[in-house]
Amino acid sequence: METETHVHPGTEKITSGAHSPYWVDSVGPLAFLKLEEDLTTDVIIIGAGISGISIAYELINSGKKVVVIDDGFVGSGETGRTTAHLVNALDDRYYNLEKVHGKKKAKLLAESHRKAIDHVEEIIKLDRFDCDFKRLDGFLFLHPSDSDSSLDKELIATKEAGLDVEKVKKVPGLLNYRGAAIRFARQARFHPLKYLTALSNIILKKGGAIYTDTKAIKIDHTGVVTDKKRRIIADHVVVATNSPINNLVRMHLKQYAYRSYVIGTKVPKDSLPDVLWWDTGDFKENAQTPPYHYVRLQEFDATHDLLVIGGEDHPTGLAEASEKKEEDAYAYLEAWAQKHFGVKAENVIYKWSGQVLEPMDGIAFIGKNPGDHDNTYIVTGDSGNGMTHGVIAGMLISDLITGKHNNFEDLYDPGRFKLLKAGNKFFKELIGGLFNYFRYKPKTEEPDELRLIAKNEAKVVDIKGESKGVFRDEHDHLHIVGVECTHLKCIVKWNNDEKSWDCPCHGSRFSYEGKVLNGPASTDLPYRLITKTDSGMFFKDEKINVKR
Numbered sequence: 001m002e003t004e005t006h007v008h009p010g011t012e013k014i015t016s017g018a019h020s021p022y023w024v025d026s027v028g029p030l031a032f033l034k035l036e037e038d039l040t041t042d043v044i045i046i047g048a049g050i051s052g053i054s055i056a057y058e059l060i061n062s063g064k065k066v067v068v069i070d071d072g073f074v075g076s077g078e079t080g081r082t083t084a085h086l087v088n089a090l091d092d093r094y095y096n097l098e099k100v101h102g103k104k105k106a107k108l109l110a111e112s113h114r115k116a117i118d119h120v121e122e123i124i125k126l127d128r129f130d131c132d133f134k135r136l137d138g139f140l141f142l143h144p145s146d147s148d149s150s151l152d153k154e155l156i157a158t159k160e161a162g163l164d165v166e167k168v169k170k171v172p173g174l175l176n177y178r179g180a181a182i183r184f185a186r187q188a189r190f191h192p193l194k195y196l197t198a199l200s201n202i203i204l205k206k207g208g209a210i211y212t213d214t215k216a217i218k219i220d221h222t223g224v225v226t227d228k229k230r231r232i233i234a235d236h237v238v239v240a241t242n243s244p245i246n247n248l249v250r251m252h253l254k255q256y257a258y259r260s261y262v263i264g265t266k267v268p269k270d271s272l273p274d275v276l277w278w279d280t281g282d283f284k285e286n287a288q289t290p291p292y293h294y295v296r297l298q299e300f301d302a303t304h305d306l307l308v309i310g311g312e313d314h315p316t317g318l319a320e321a322s323e324k325k326e327e328d329a330y331a332y333l334e335a336w337a338q339k340h341f342g343v344k345a346e347n348v349i350y351k352w353s354g355q356v357l358e359p360m361d362g363i364a365f366i367g368k369n370p371g372d373h374d375n376t377y378i379v380t381g382d383s384g385n386g387m388t389h390g391v392i393a394g395m396l397i398s399d400l401i402t403g404k405h406n407n408f409e410d411l412y413d414p415g416r417f418k419l420l421k422a423g424n425k426f427f428k429e430l431i432g433g434l435f436n437y438f439r440y441k442p443k444t445e446e447p448d449e450l451r452l453i454a455k456n457e458a459k460v461v462d463i464k465g466e467s468k469g470v471f472r473d474e475h476d477h478l479h480i481v482g483v484e485c486t487h488l489k490c491i492v493k494w495n496n497d498e499k500s501w502d503c504p505c506h507g508s509r510f511s512y513e514g515k516v517l518n519g520p521a522s523t524d525l526p527y528r529l530i531t532k533t534d535s536g537m538f539f540k541d542e543k544i545n546v547k548r
């Protein structure tokens with residue numbers, strides 16, 4: 001049976017995909033004015049996701065003048081496409097993190113995420129708003145490909161890192177699972193866009209400014225120039241664009257872009273215990289962070305909760321490397337959810353995907369942009385824990401700007417390079433990525449293939465000796481883009497699920513109209529629209545028959 005999910009045609013221009021996530025759908029796009037004048041401020045922040053808004057919130061409370069700009073709306077990046085578990089149960093596993101960083105740093109890491117959850121709770125109490133925040137337990141249980149010894153190793157490492165954990169024999173609410181699990185106490189969840197809405201209102205009330213639909217096209221240590229040629233001069237520049245668009249190469253060699261998928265299904269209210277569930281990941285997949293499932297509940301309506309199930313990750317633009325297509329991921333999630341939660345496919349009302357950046361050594365990069373001026377900062381390498389990383393960025397970057405000591409500065413320093421200890425992972429990702437890039441590079445089809453492109457599908461086609469990405473929309477118009485990524489010229493691949501051109505090299509993504517959806521690219525792909533009426537004529541000149 002065909003499932004009806006929320007797809008908003010055209011939202012790909014303002015969010016990073018064609019599917020509309022529950023968070024955006026339930027709150028609506030949070031848009032402010034477009035910047036139409038030149039400005040001077042203490043701090044300019046580019047990007048209004050959890051990172052940018054958290055940084056602005058902390059700075060405004062420290063008495064700084066702050067301007068935030070976003071080329072979409074508040075939360076239109078990956079924060080709108082998250083699942084918003086707030087955890088210190090880190091998905092890279094403490095036993096791995098300990099190996100690379102040592103026990104002391106693993107403990108500091110746990111402390112930083114605990115502090116982030118506590119801080120969110122304090123902010124909500126202090127500023128008195130509701131964003132469905134809830135403290136709850138999380139349960140880490142074994143994927144069938146993993147062994148009990150992983151749980152034992154993680155139990156020891158998490159205890160050493162100071163987490164409140166215990167091994168339990170049963171996982172509440174989970175069907176068809178007989179093994180043990182680790183219970184993590186005092187984890188949390190919230191509605192990310194309700195949280196950002198409340199913080200944005202506070203920032204504005206305290207004299208800060210937020211401009212949406214305002215793209216930074218030039219960034220340096222003096223400030224920003226926007227797409228409308230407006231200049232913002234600032235003492236400090238913070239690039240919170242998820243993938244830093246002011247850093248051409250260095251940071252993009254230290255992290256890898258993955259896509260992750262989510263389904264949301266209605267379940268009768270209170271029919272499941274309110275906890276977080278995570279499995280340990282599929283060790284059969286040849287990935288450094290084995291793709292794992294992550295599940296939570298969300299208040300939905302008077303009679304239902306929404307069960308939000310995520311997983312099926314793969315490197316961006318390389319779904320085929322796991323022998324799957326992007327759009328098939330939801331069916332795998334449904335099958336898994338059916339087995340473990342009795343979910344019926346016809347009750348799935350949301351599906352969407354998003355992007356995470358996996359840092360080579362498992363820790364995000366938050367602080368001064370390496371090799372840049374001292375007043376320029378970045379937040380990236382969020383991994384599956386980007387909610388707490390965003391809150392940590394708020395505290396850490398505001399301390400760096402206001403000259404306060406922060407215990408976590410070295411831990412998150414973007415300039416670190418753990419090649420010796422994280423080298424194995426680094427080289428495996430690099431070599432595997434290169435191999436798969438060439439293996440699955442799109443084949444350029446003969447011009448005649450244009451006729452065979454079905455509605456809502458795309459192909460790479462030779463047009464007058466040049467490879468072009470061609471998408472045929474539902475009105476039979478052809479959207480034609482150049483296929484060389486504007487970051488470092490890798491060839492982009494079509495993602496038929498989110499209707500985007502995705503770059504397998506460092507995760508840049510472009511809409512079918514060539515607009516940047518995810519960095520590091522910041523320039524759009526060359527684009528040309530051939531309408532249905534034009535197409536016969538245009539291609540007649542070039543002796544190409546595109547009529548179907």
Ligand SMILES: Cc1cc2nc3c(=O)[nH]c(=O)nc-3n(C[C@H](O)[C@H](O)[C@H](O)COP(=O)(O)OP(=O)(O)OC[C@H]3O[C@@H](n4cnc5c(N)ncnc54)[C@H](O)[C@@H]3O)c2cc1C
Binds near residue numbers: 073245382
């Ligand atoms: C499916 C999925 C599930 C996840 N689940 C969890 C979870 O349960 N827990 C957790 O902790 N983390 C989770 N994450 C990770 C987390 O959601 C992200 O790490 C986090 O939202 C990133 O926030 P951000 O502010 O750094 O980036 P974003 O939210 O992407 O914000 C960056 C902003 O910059 C803007 N921008 C980009 N370029 C420009 C420009 N040139 N000019 C102006 N603005 C620009 C974008 O429009 C965007 O709004 C998940 C991620 C995904 C995809």
Ligand code: FES
Binds near residue numbers: 487488503507521
């Ligand atoms: S993202 Fe770097 S080349 Fe495309």
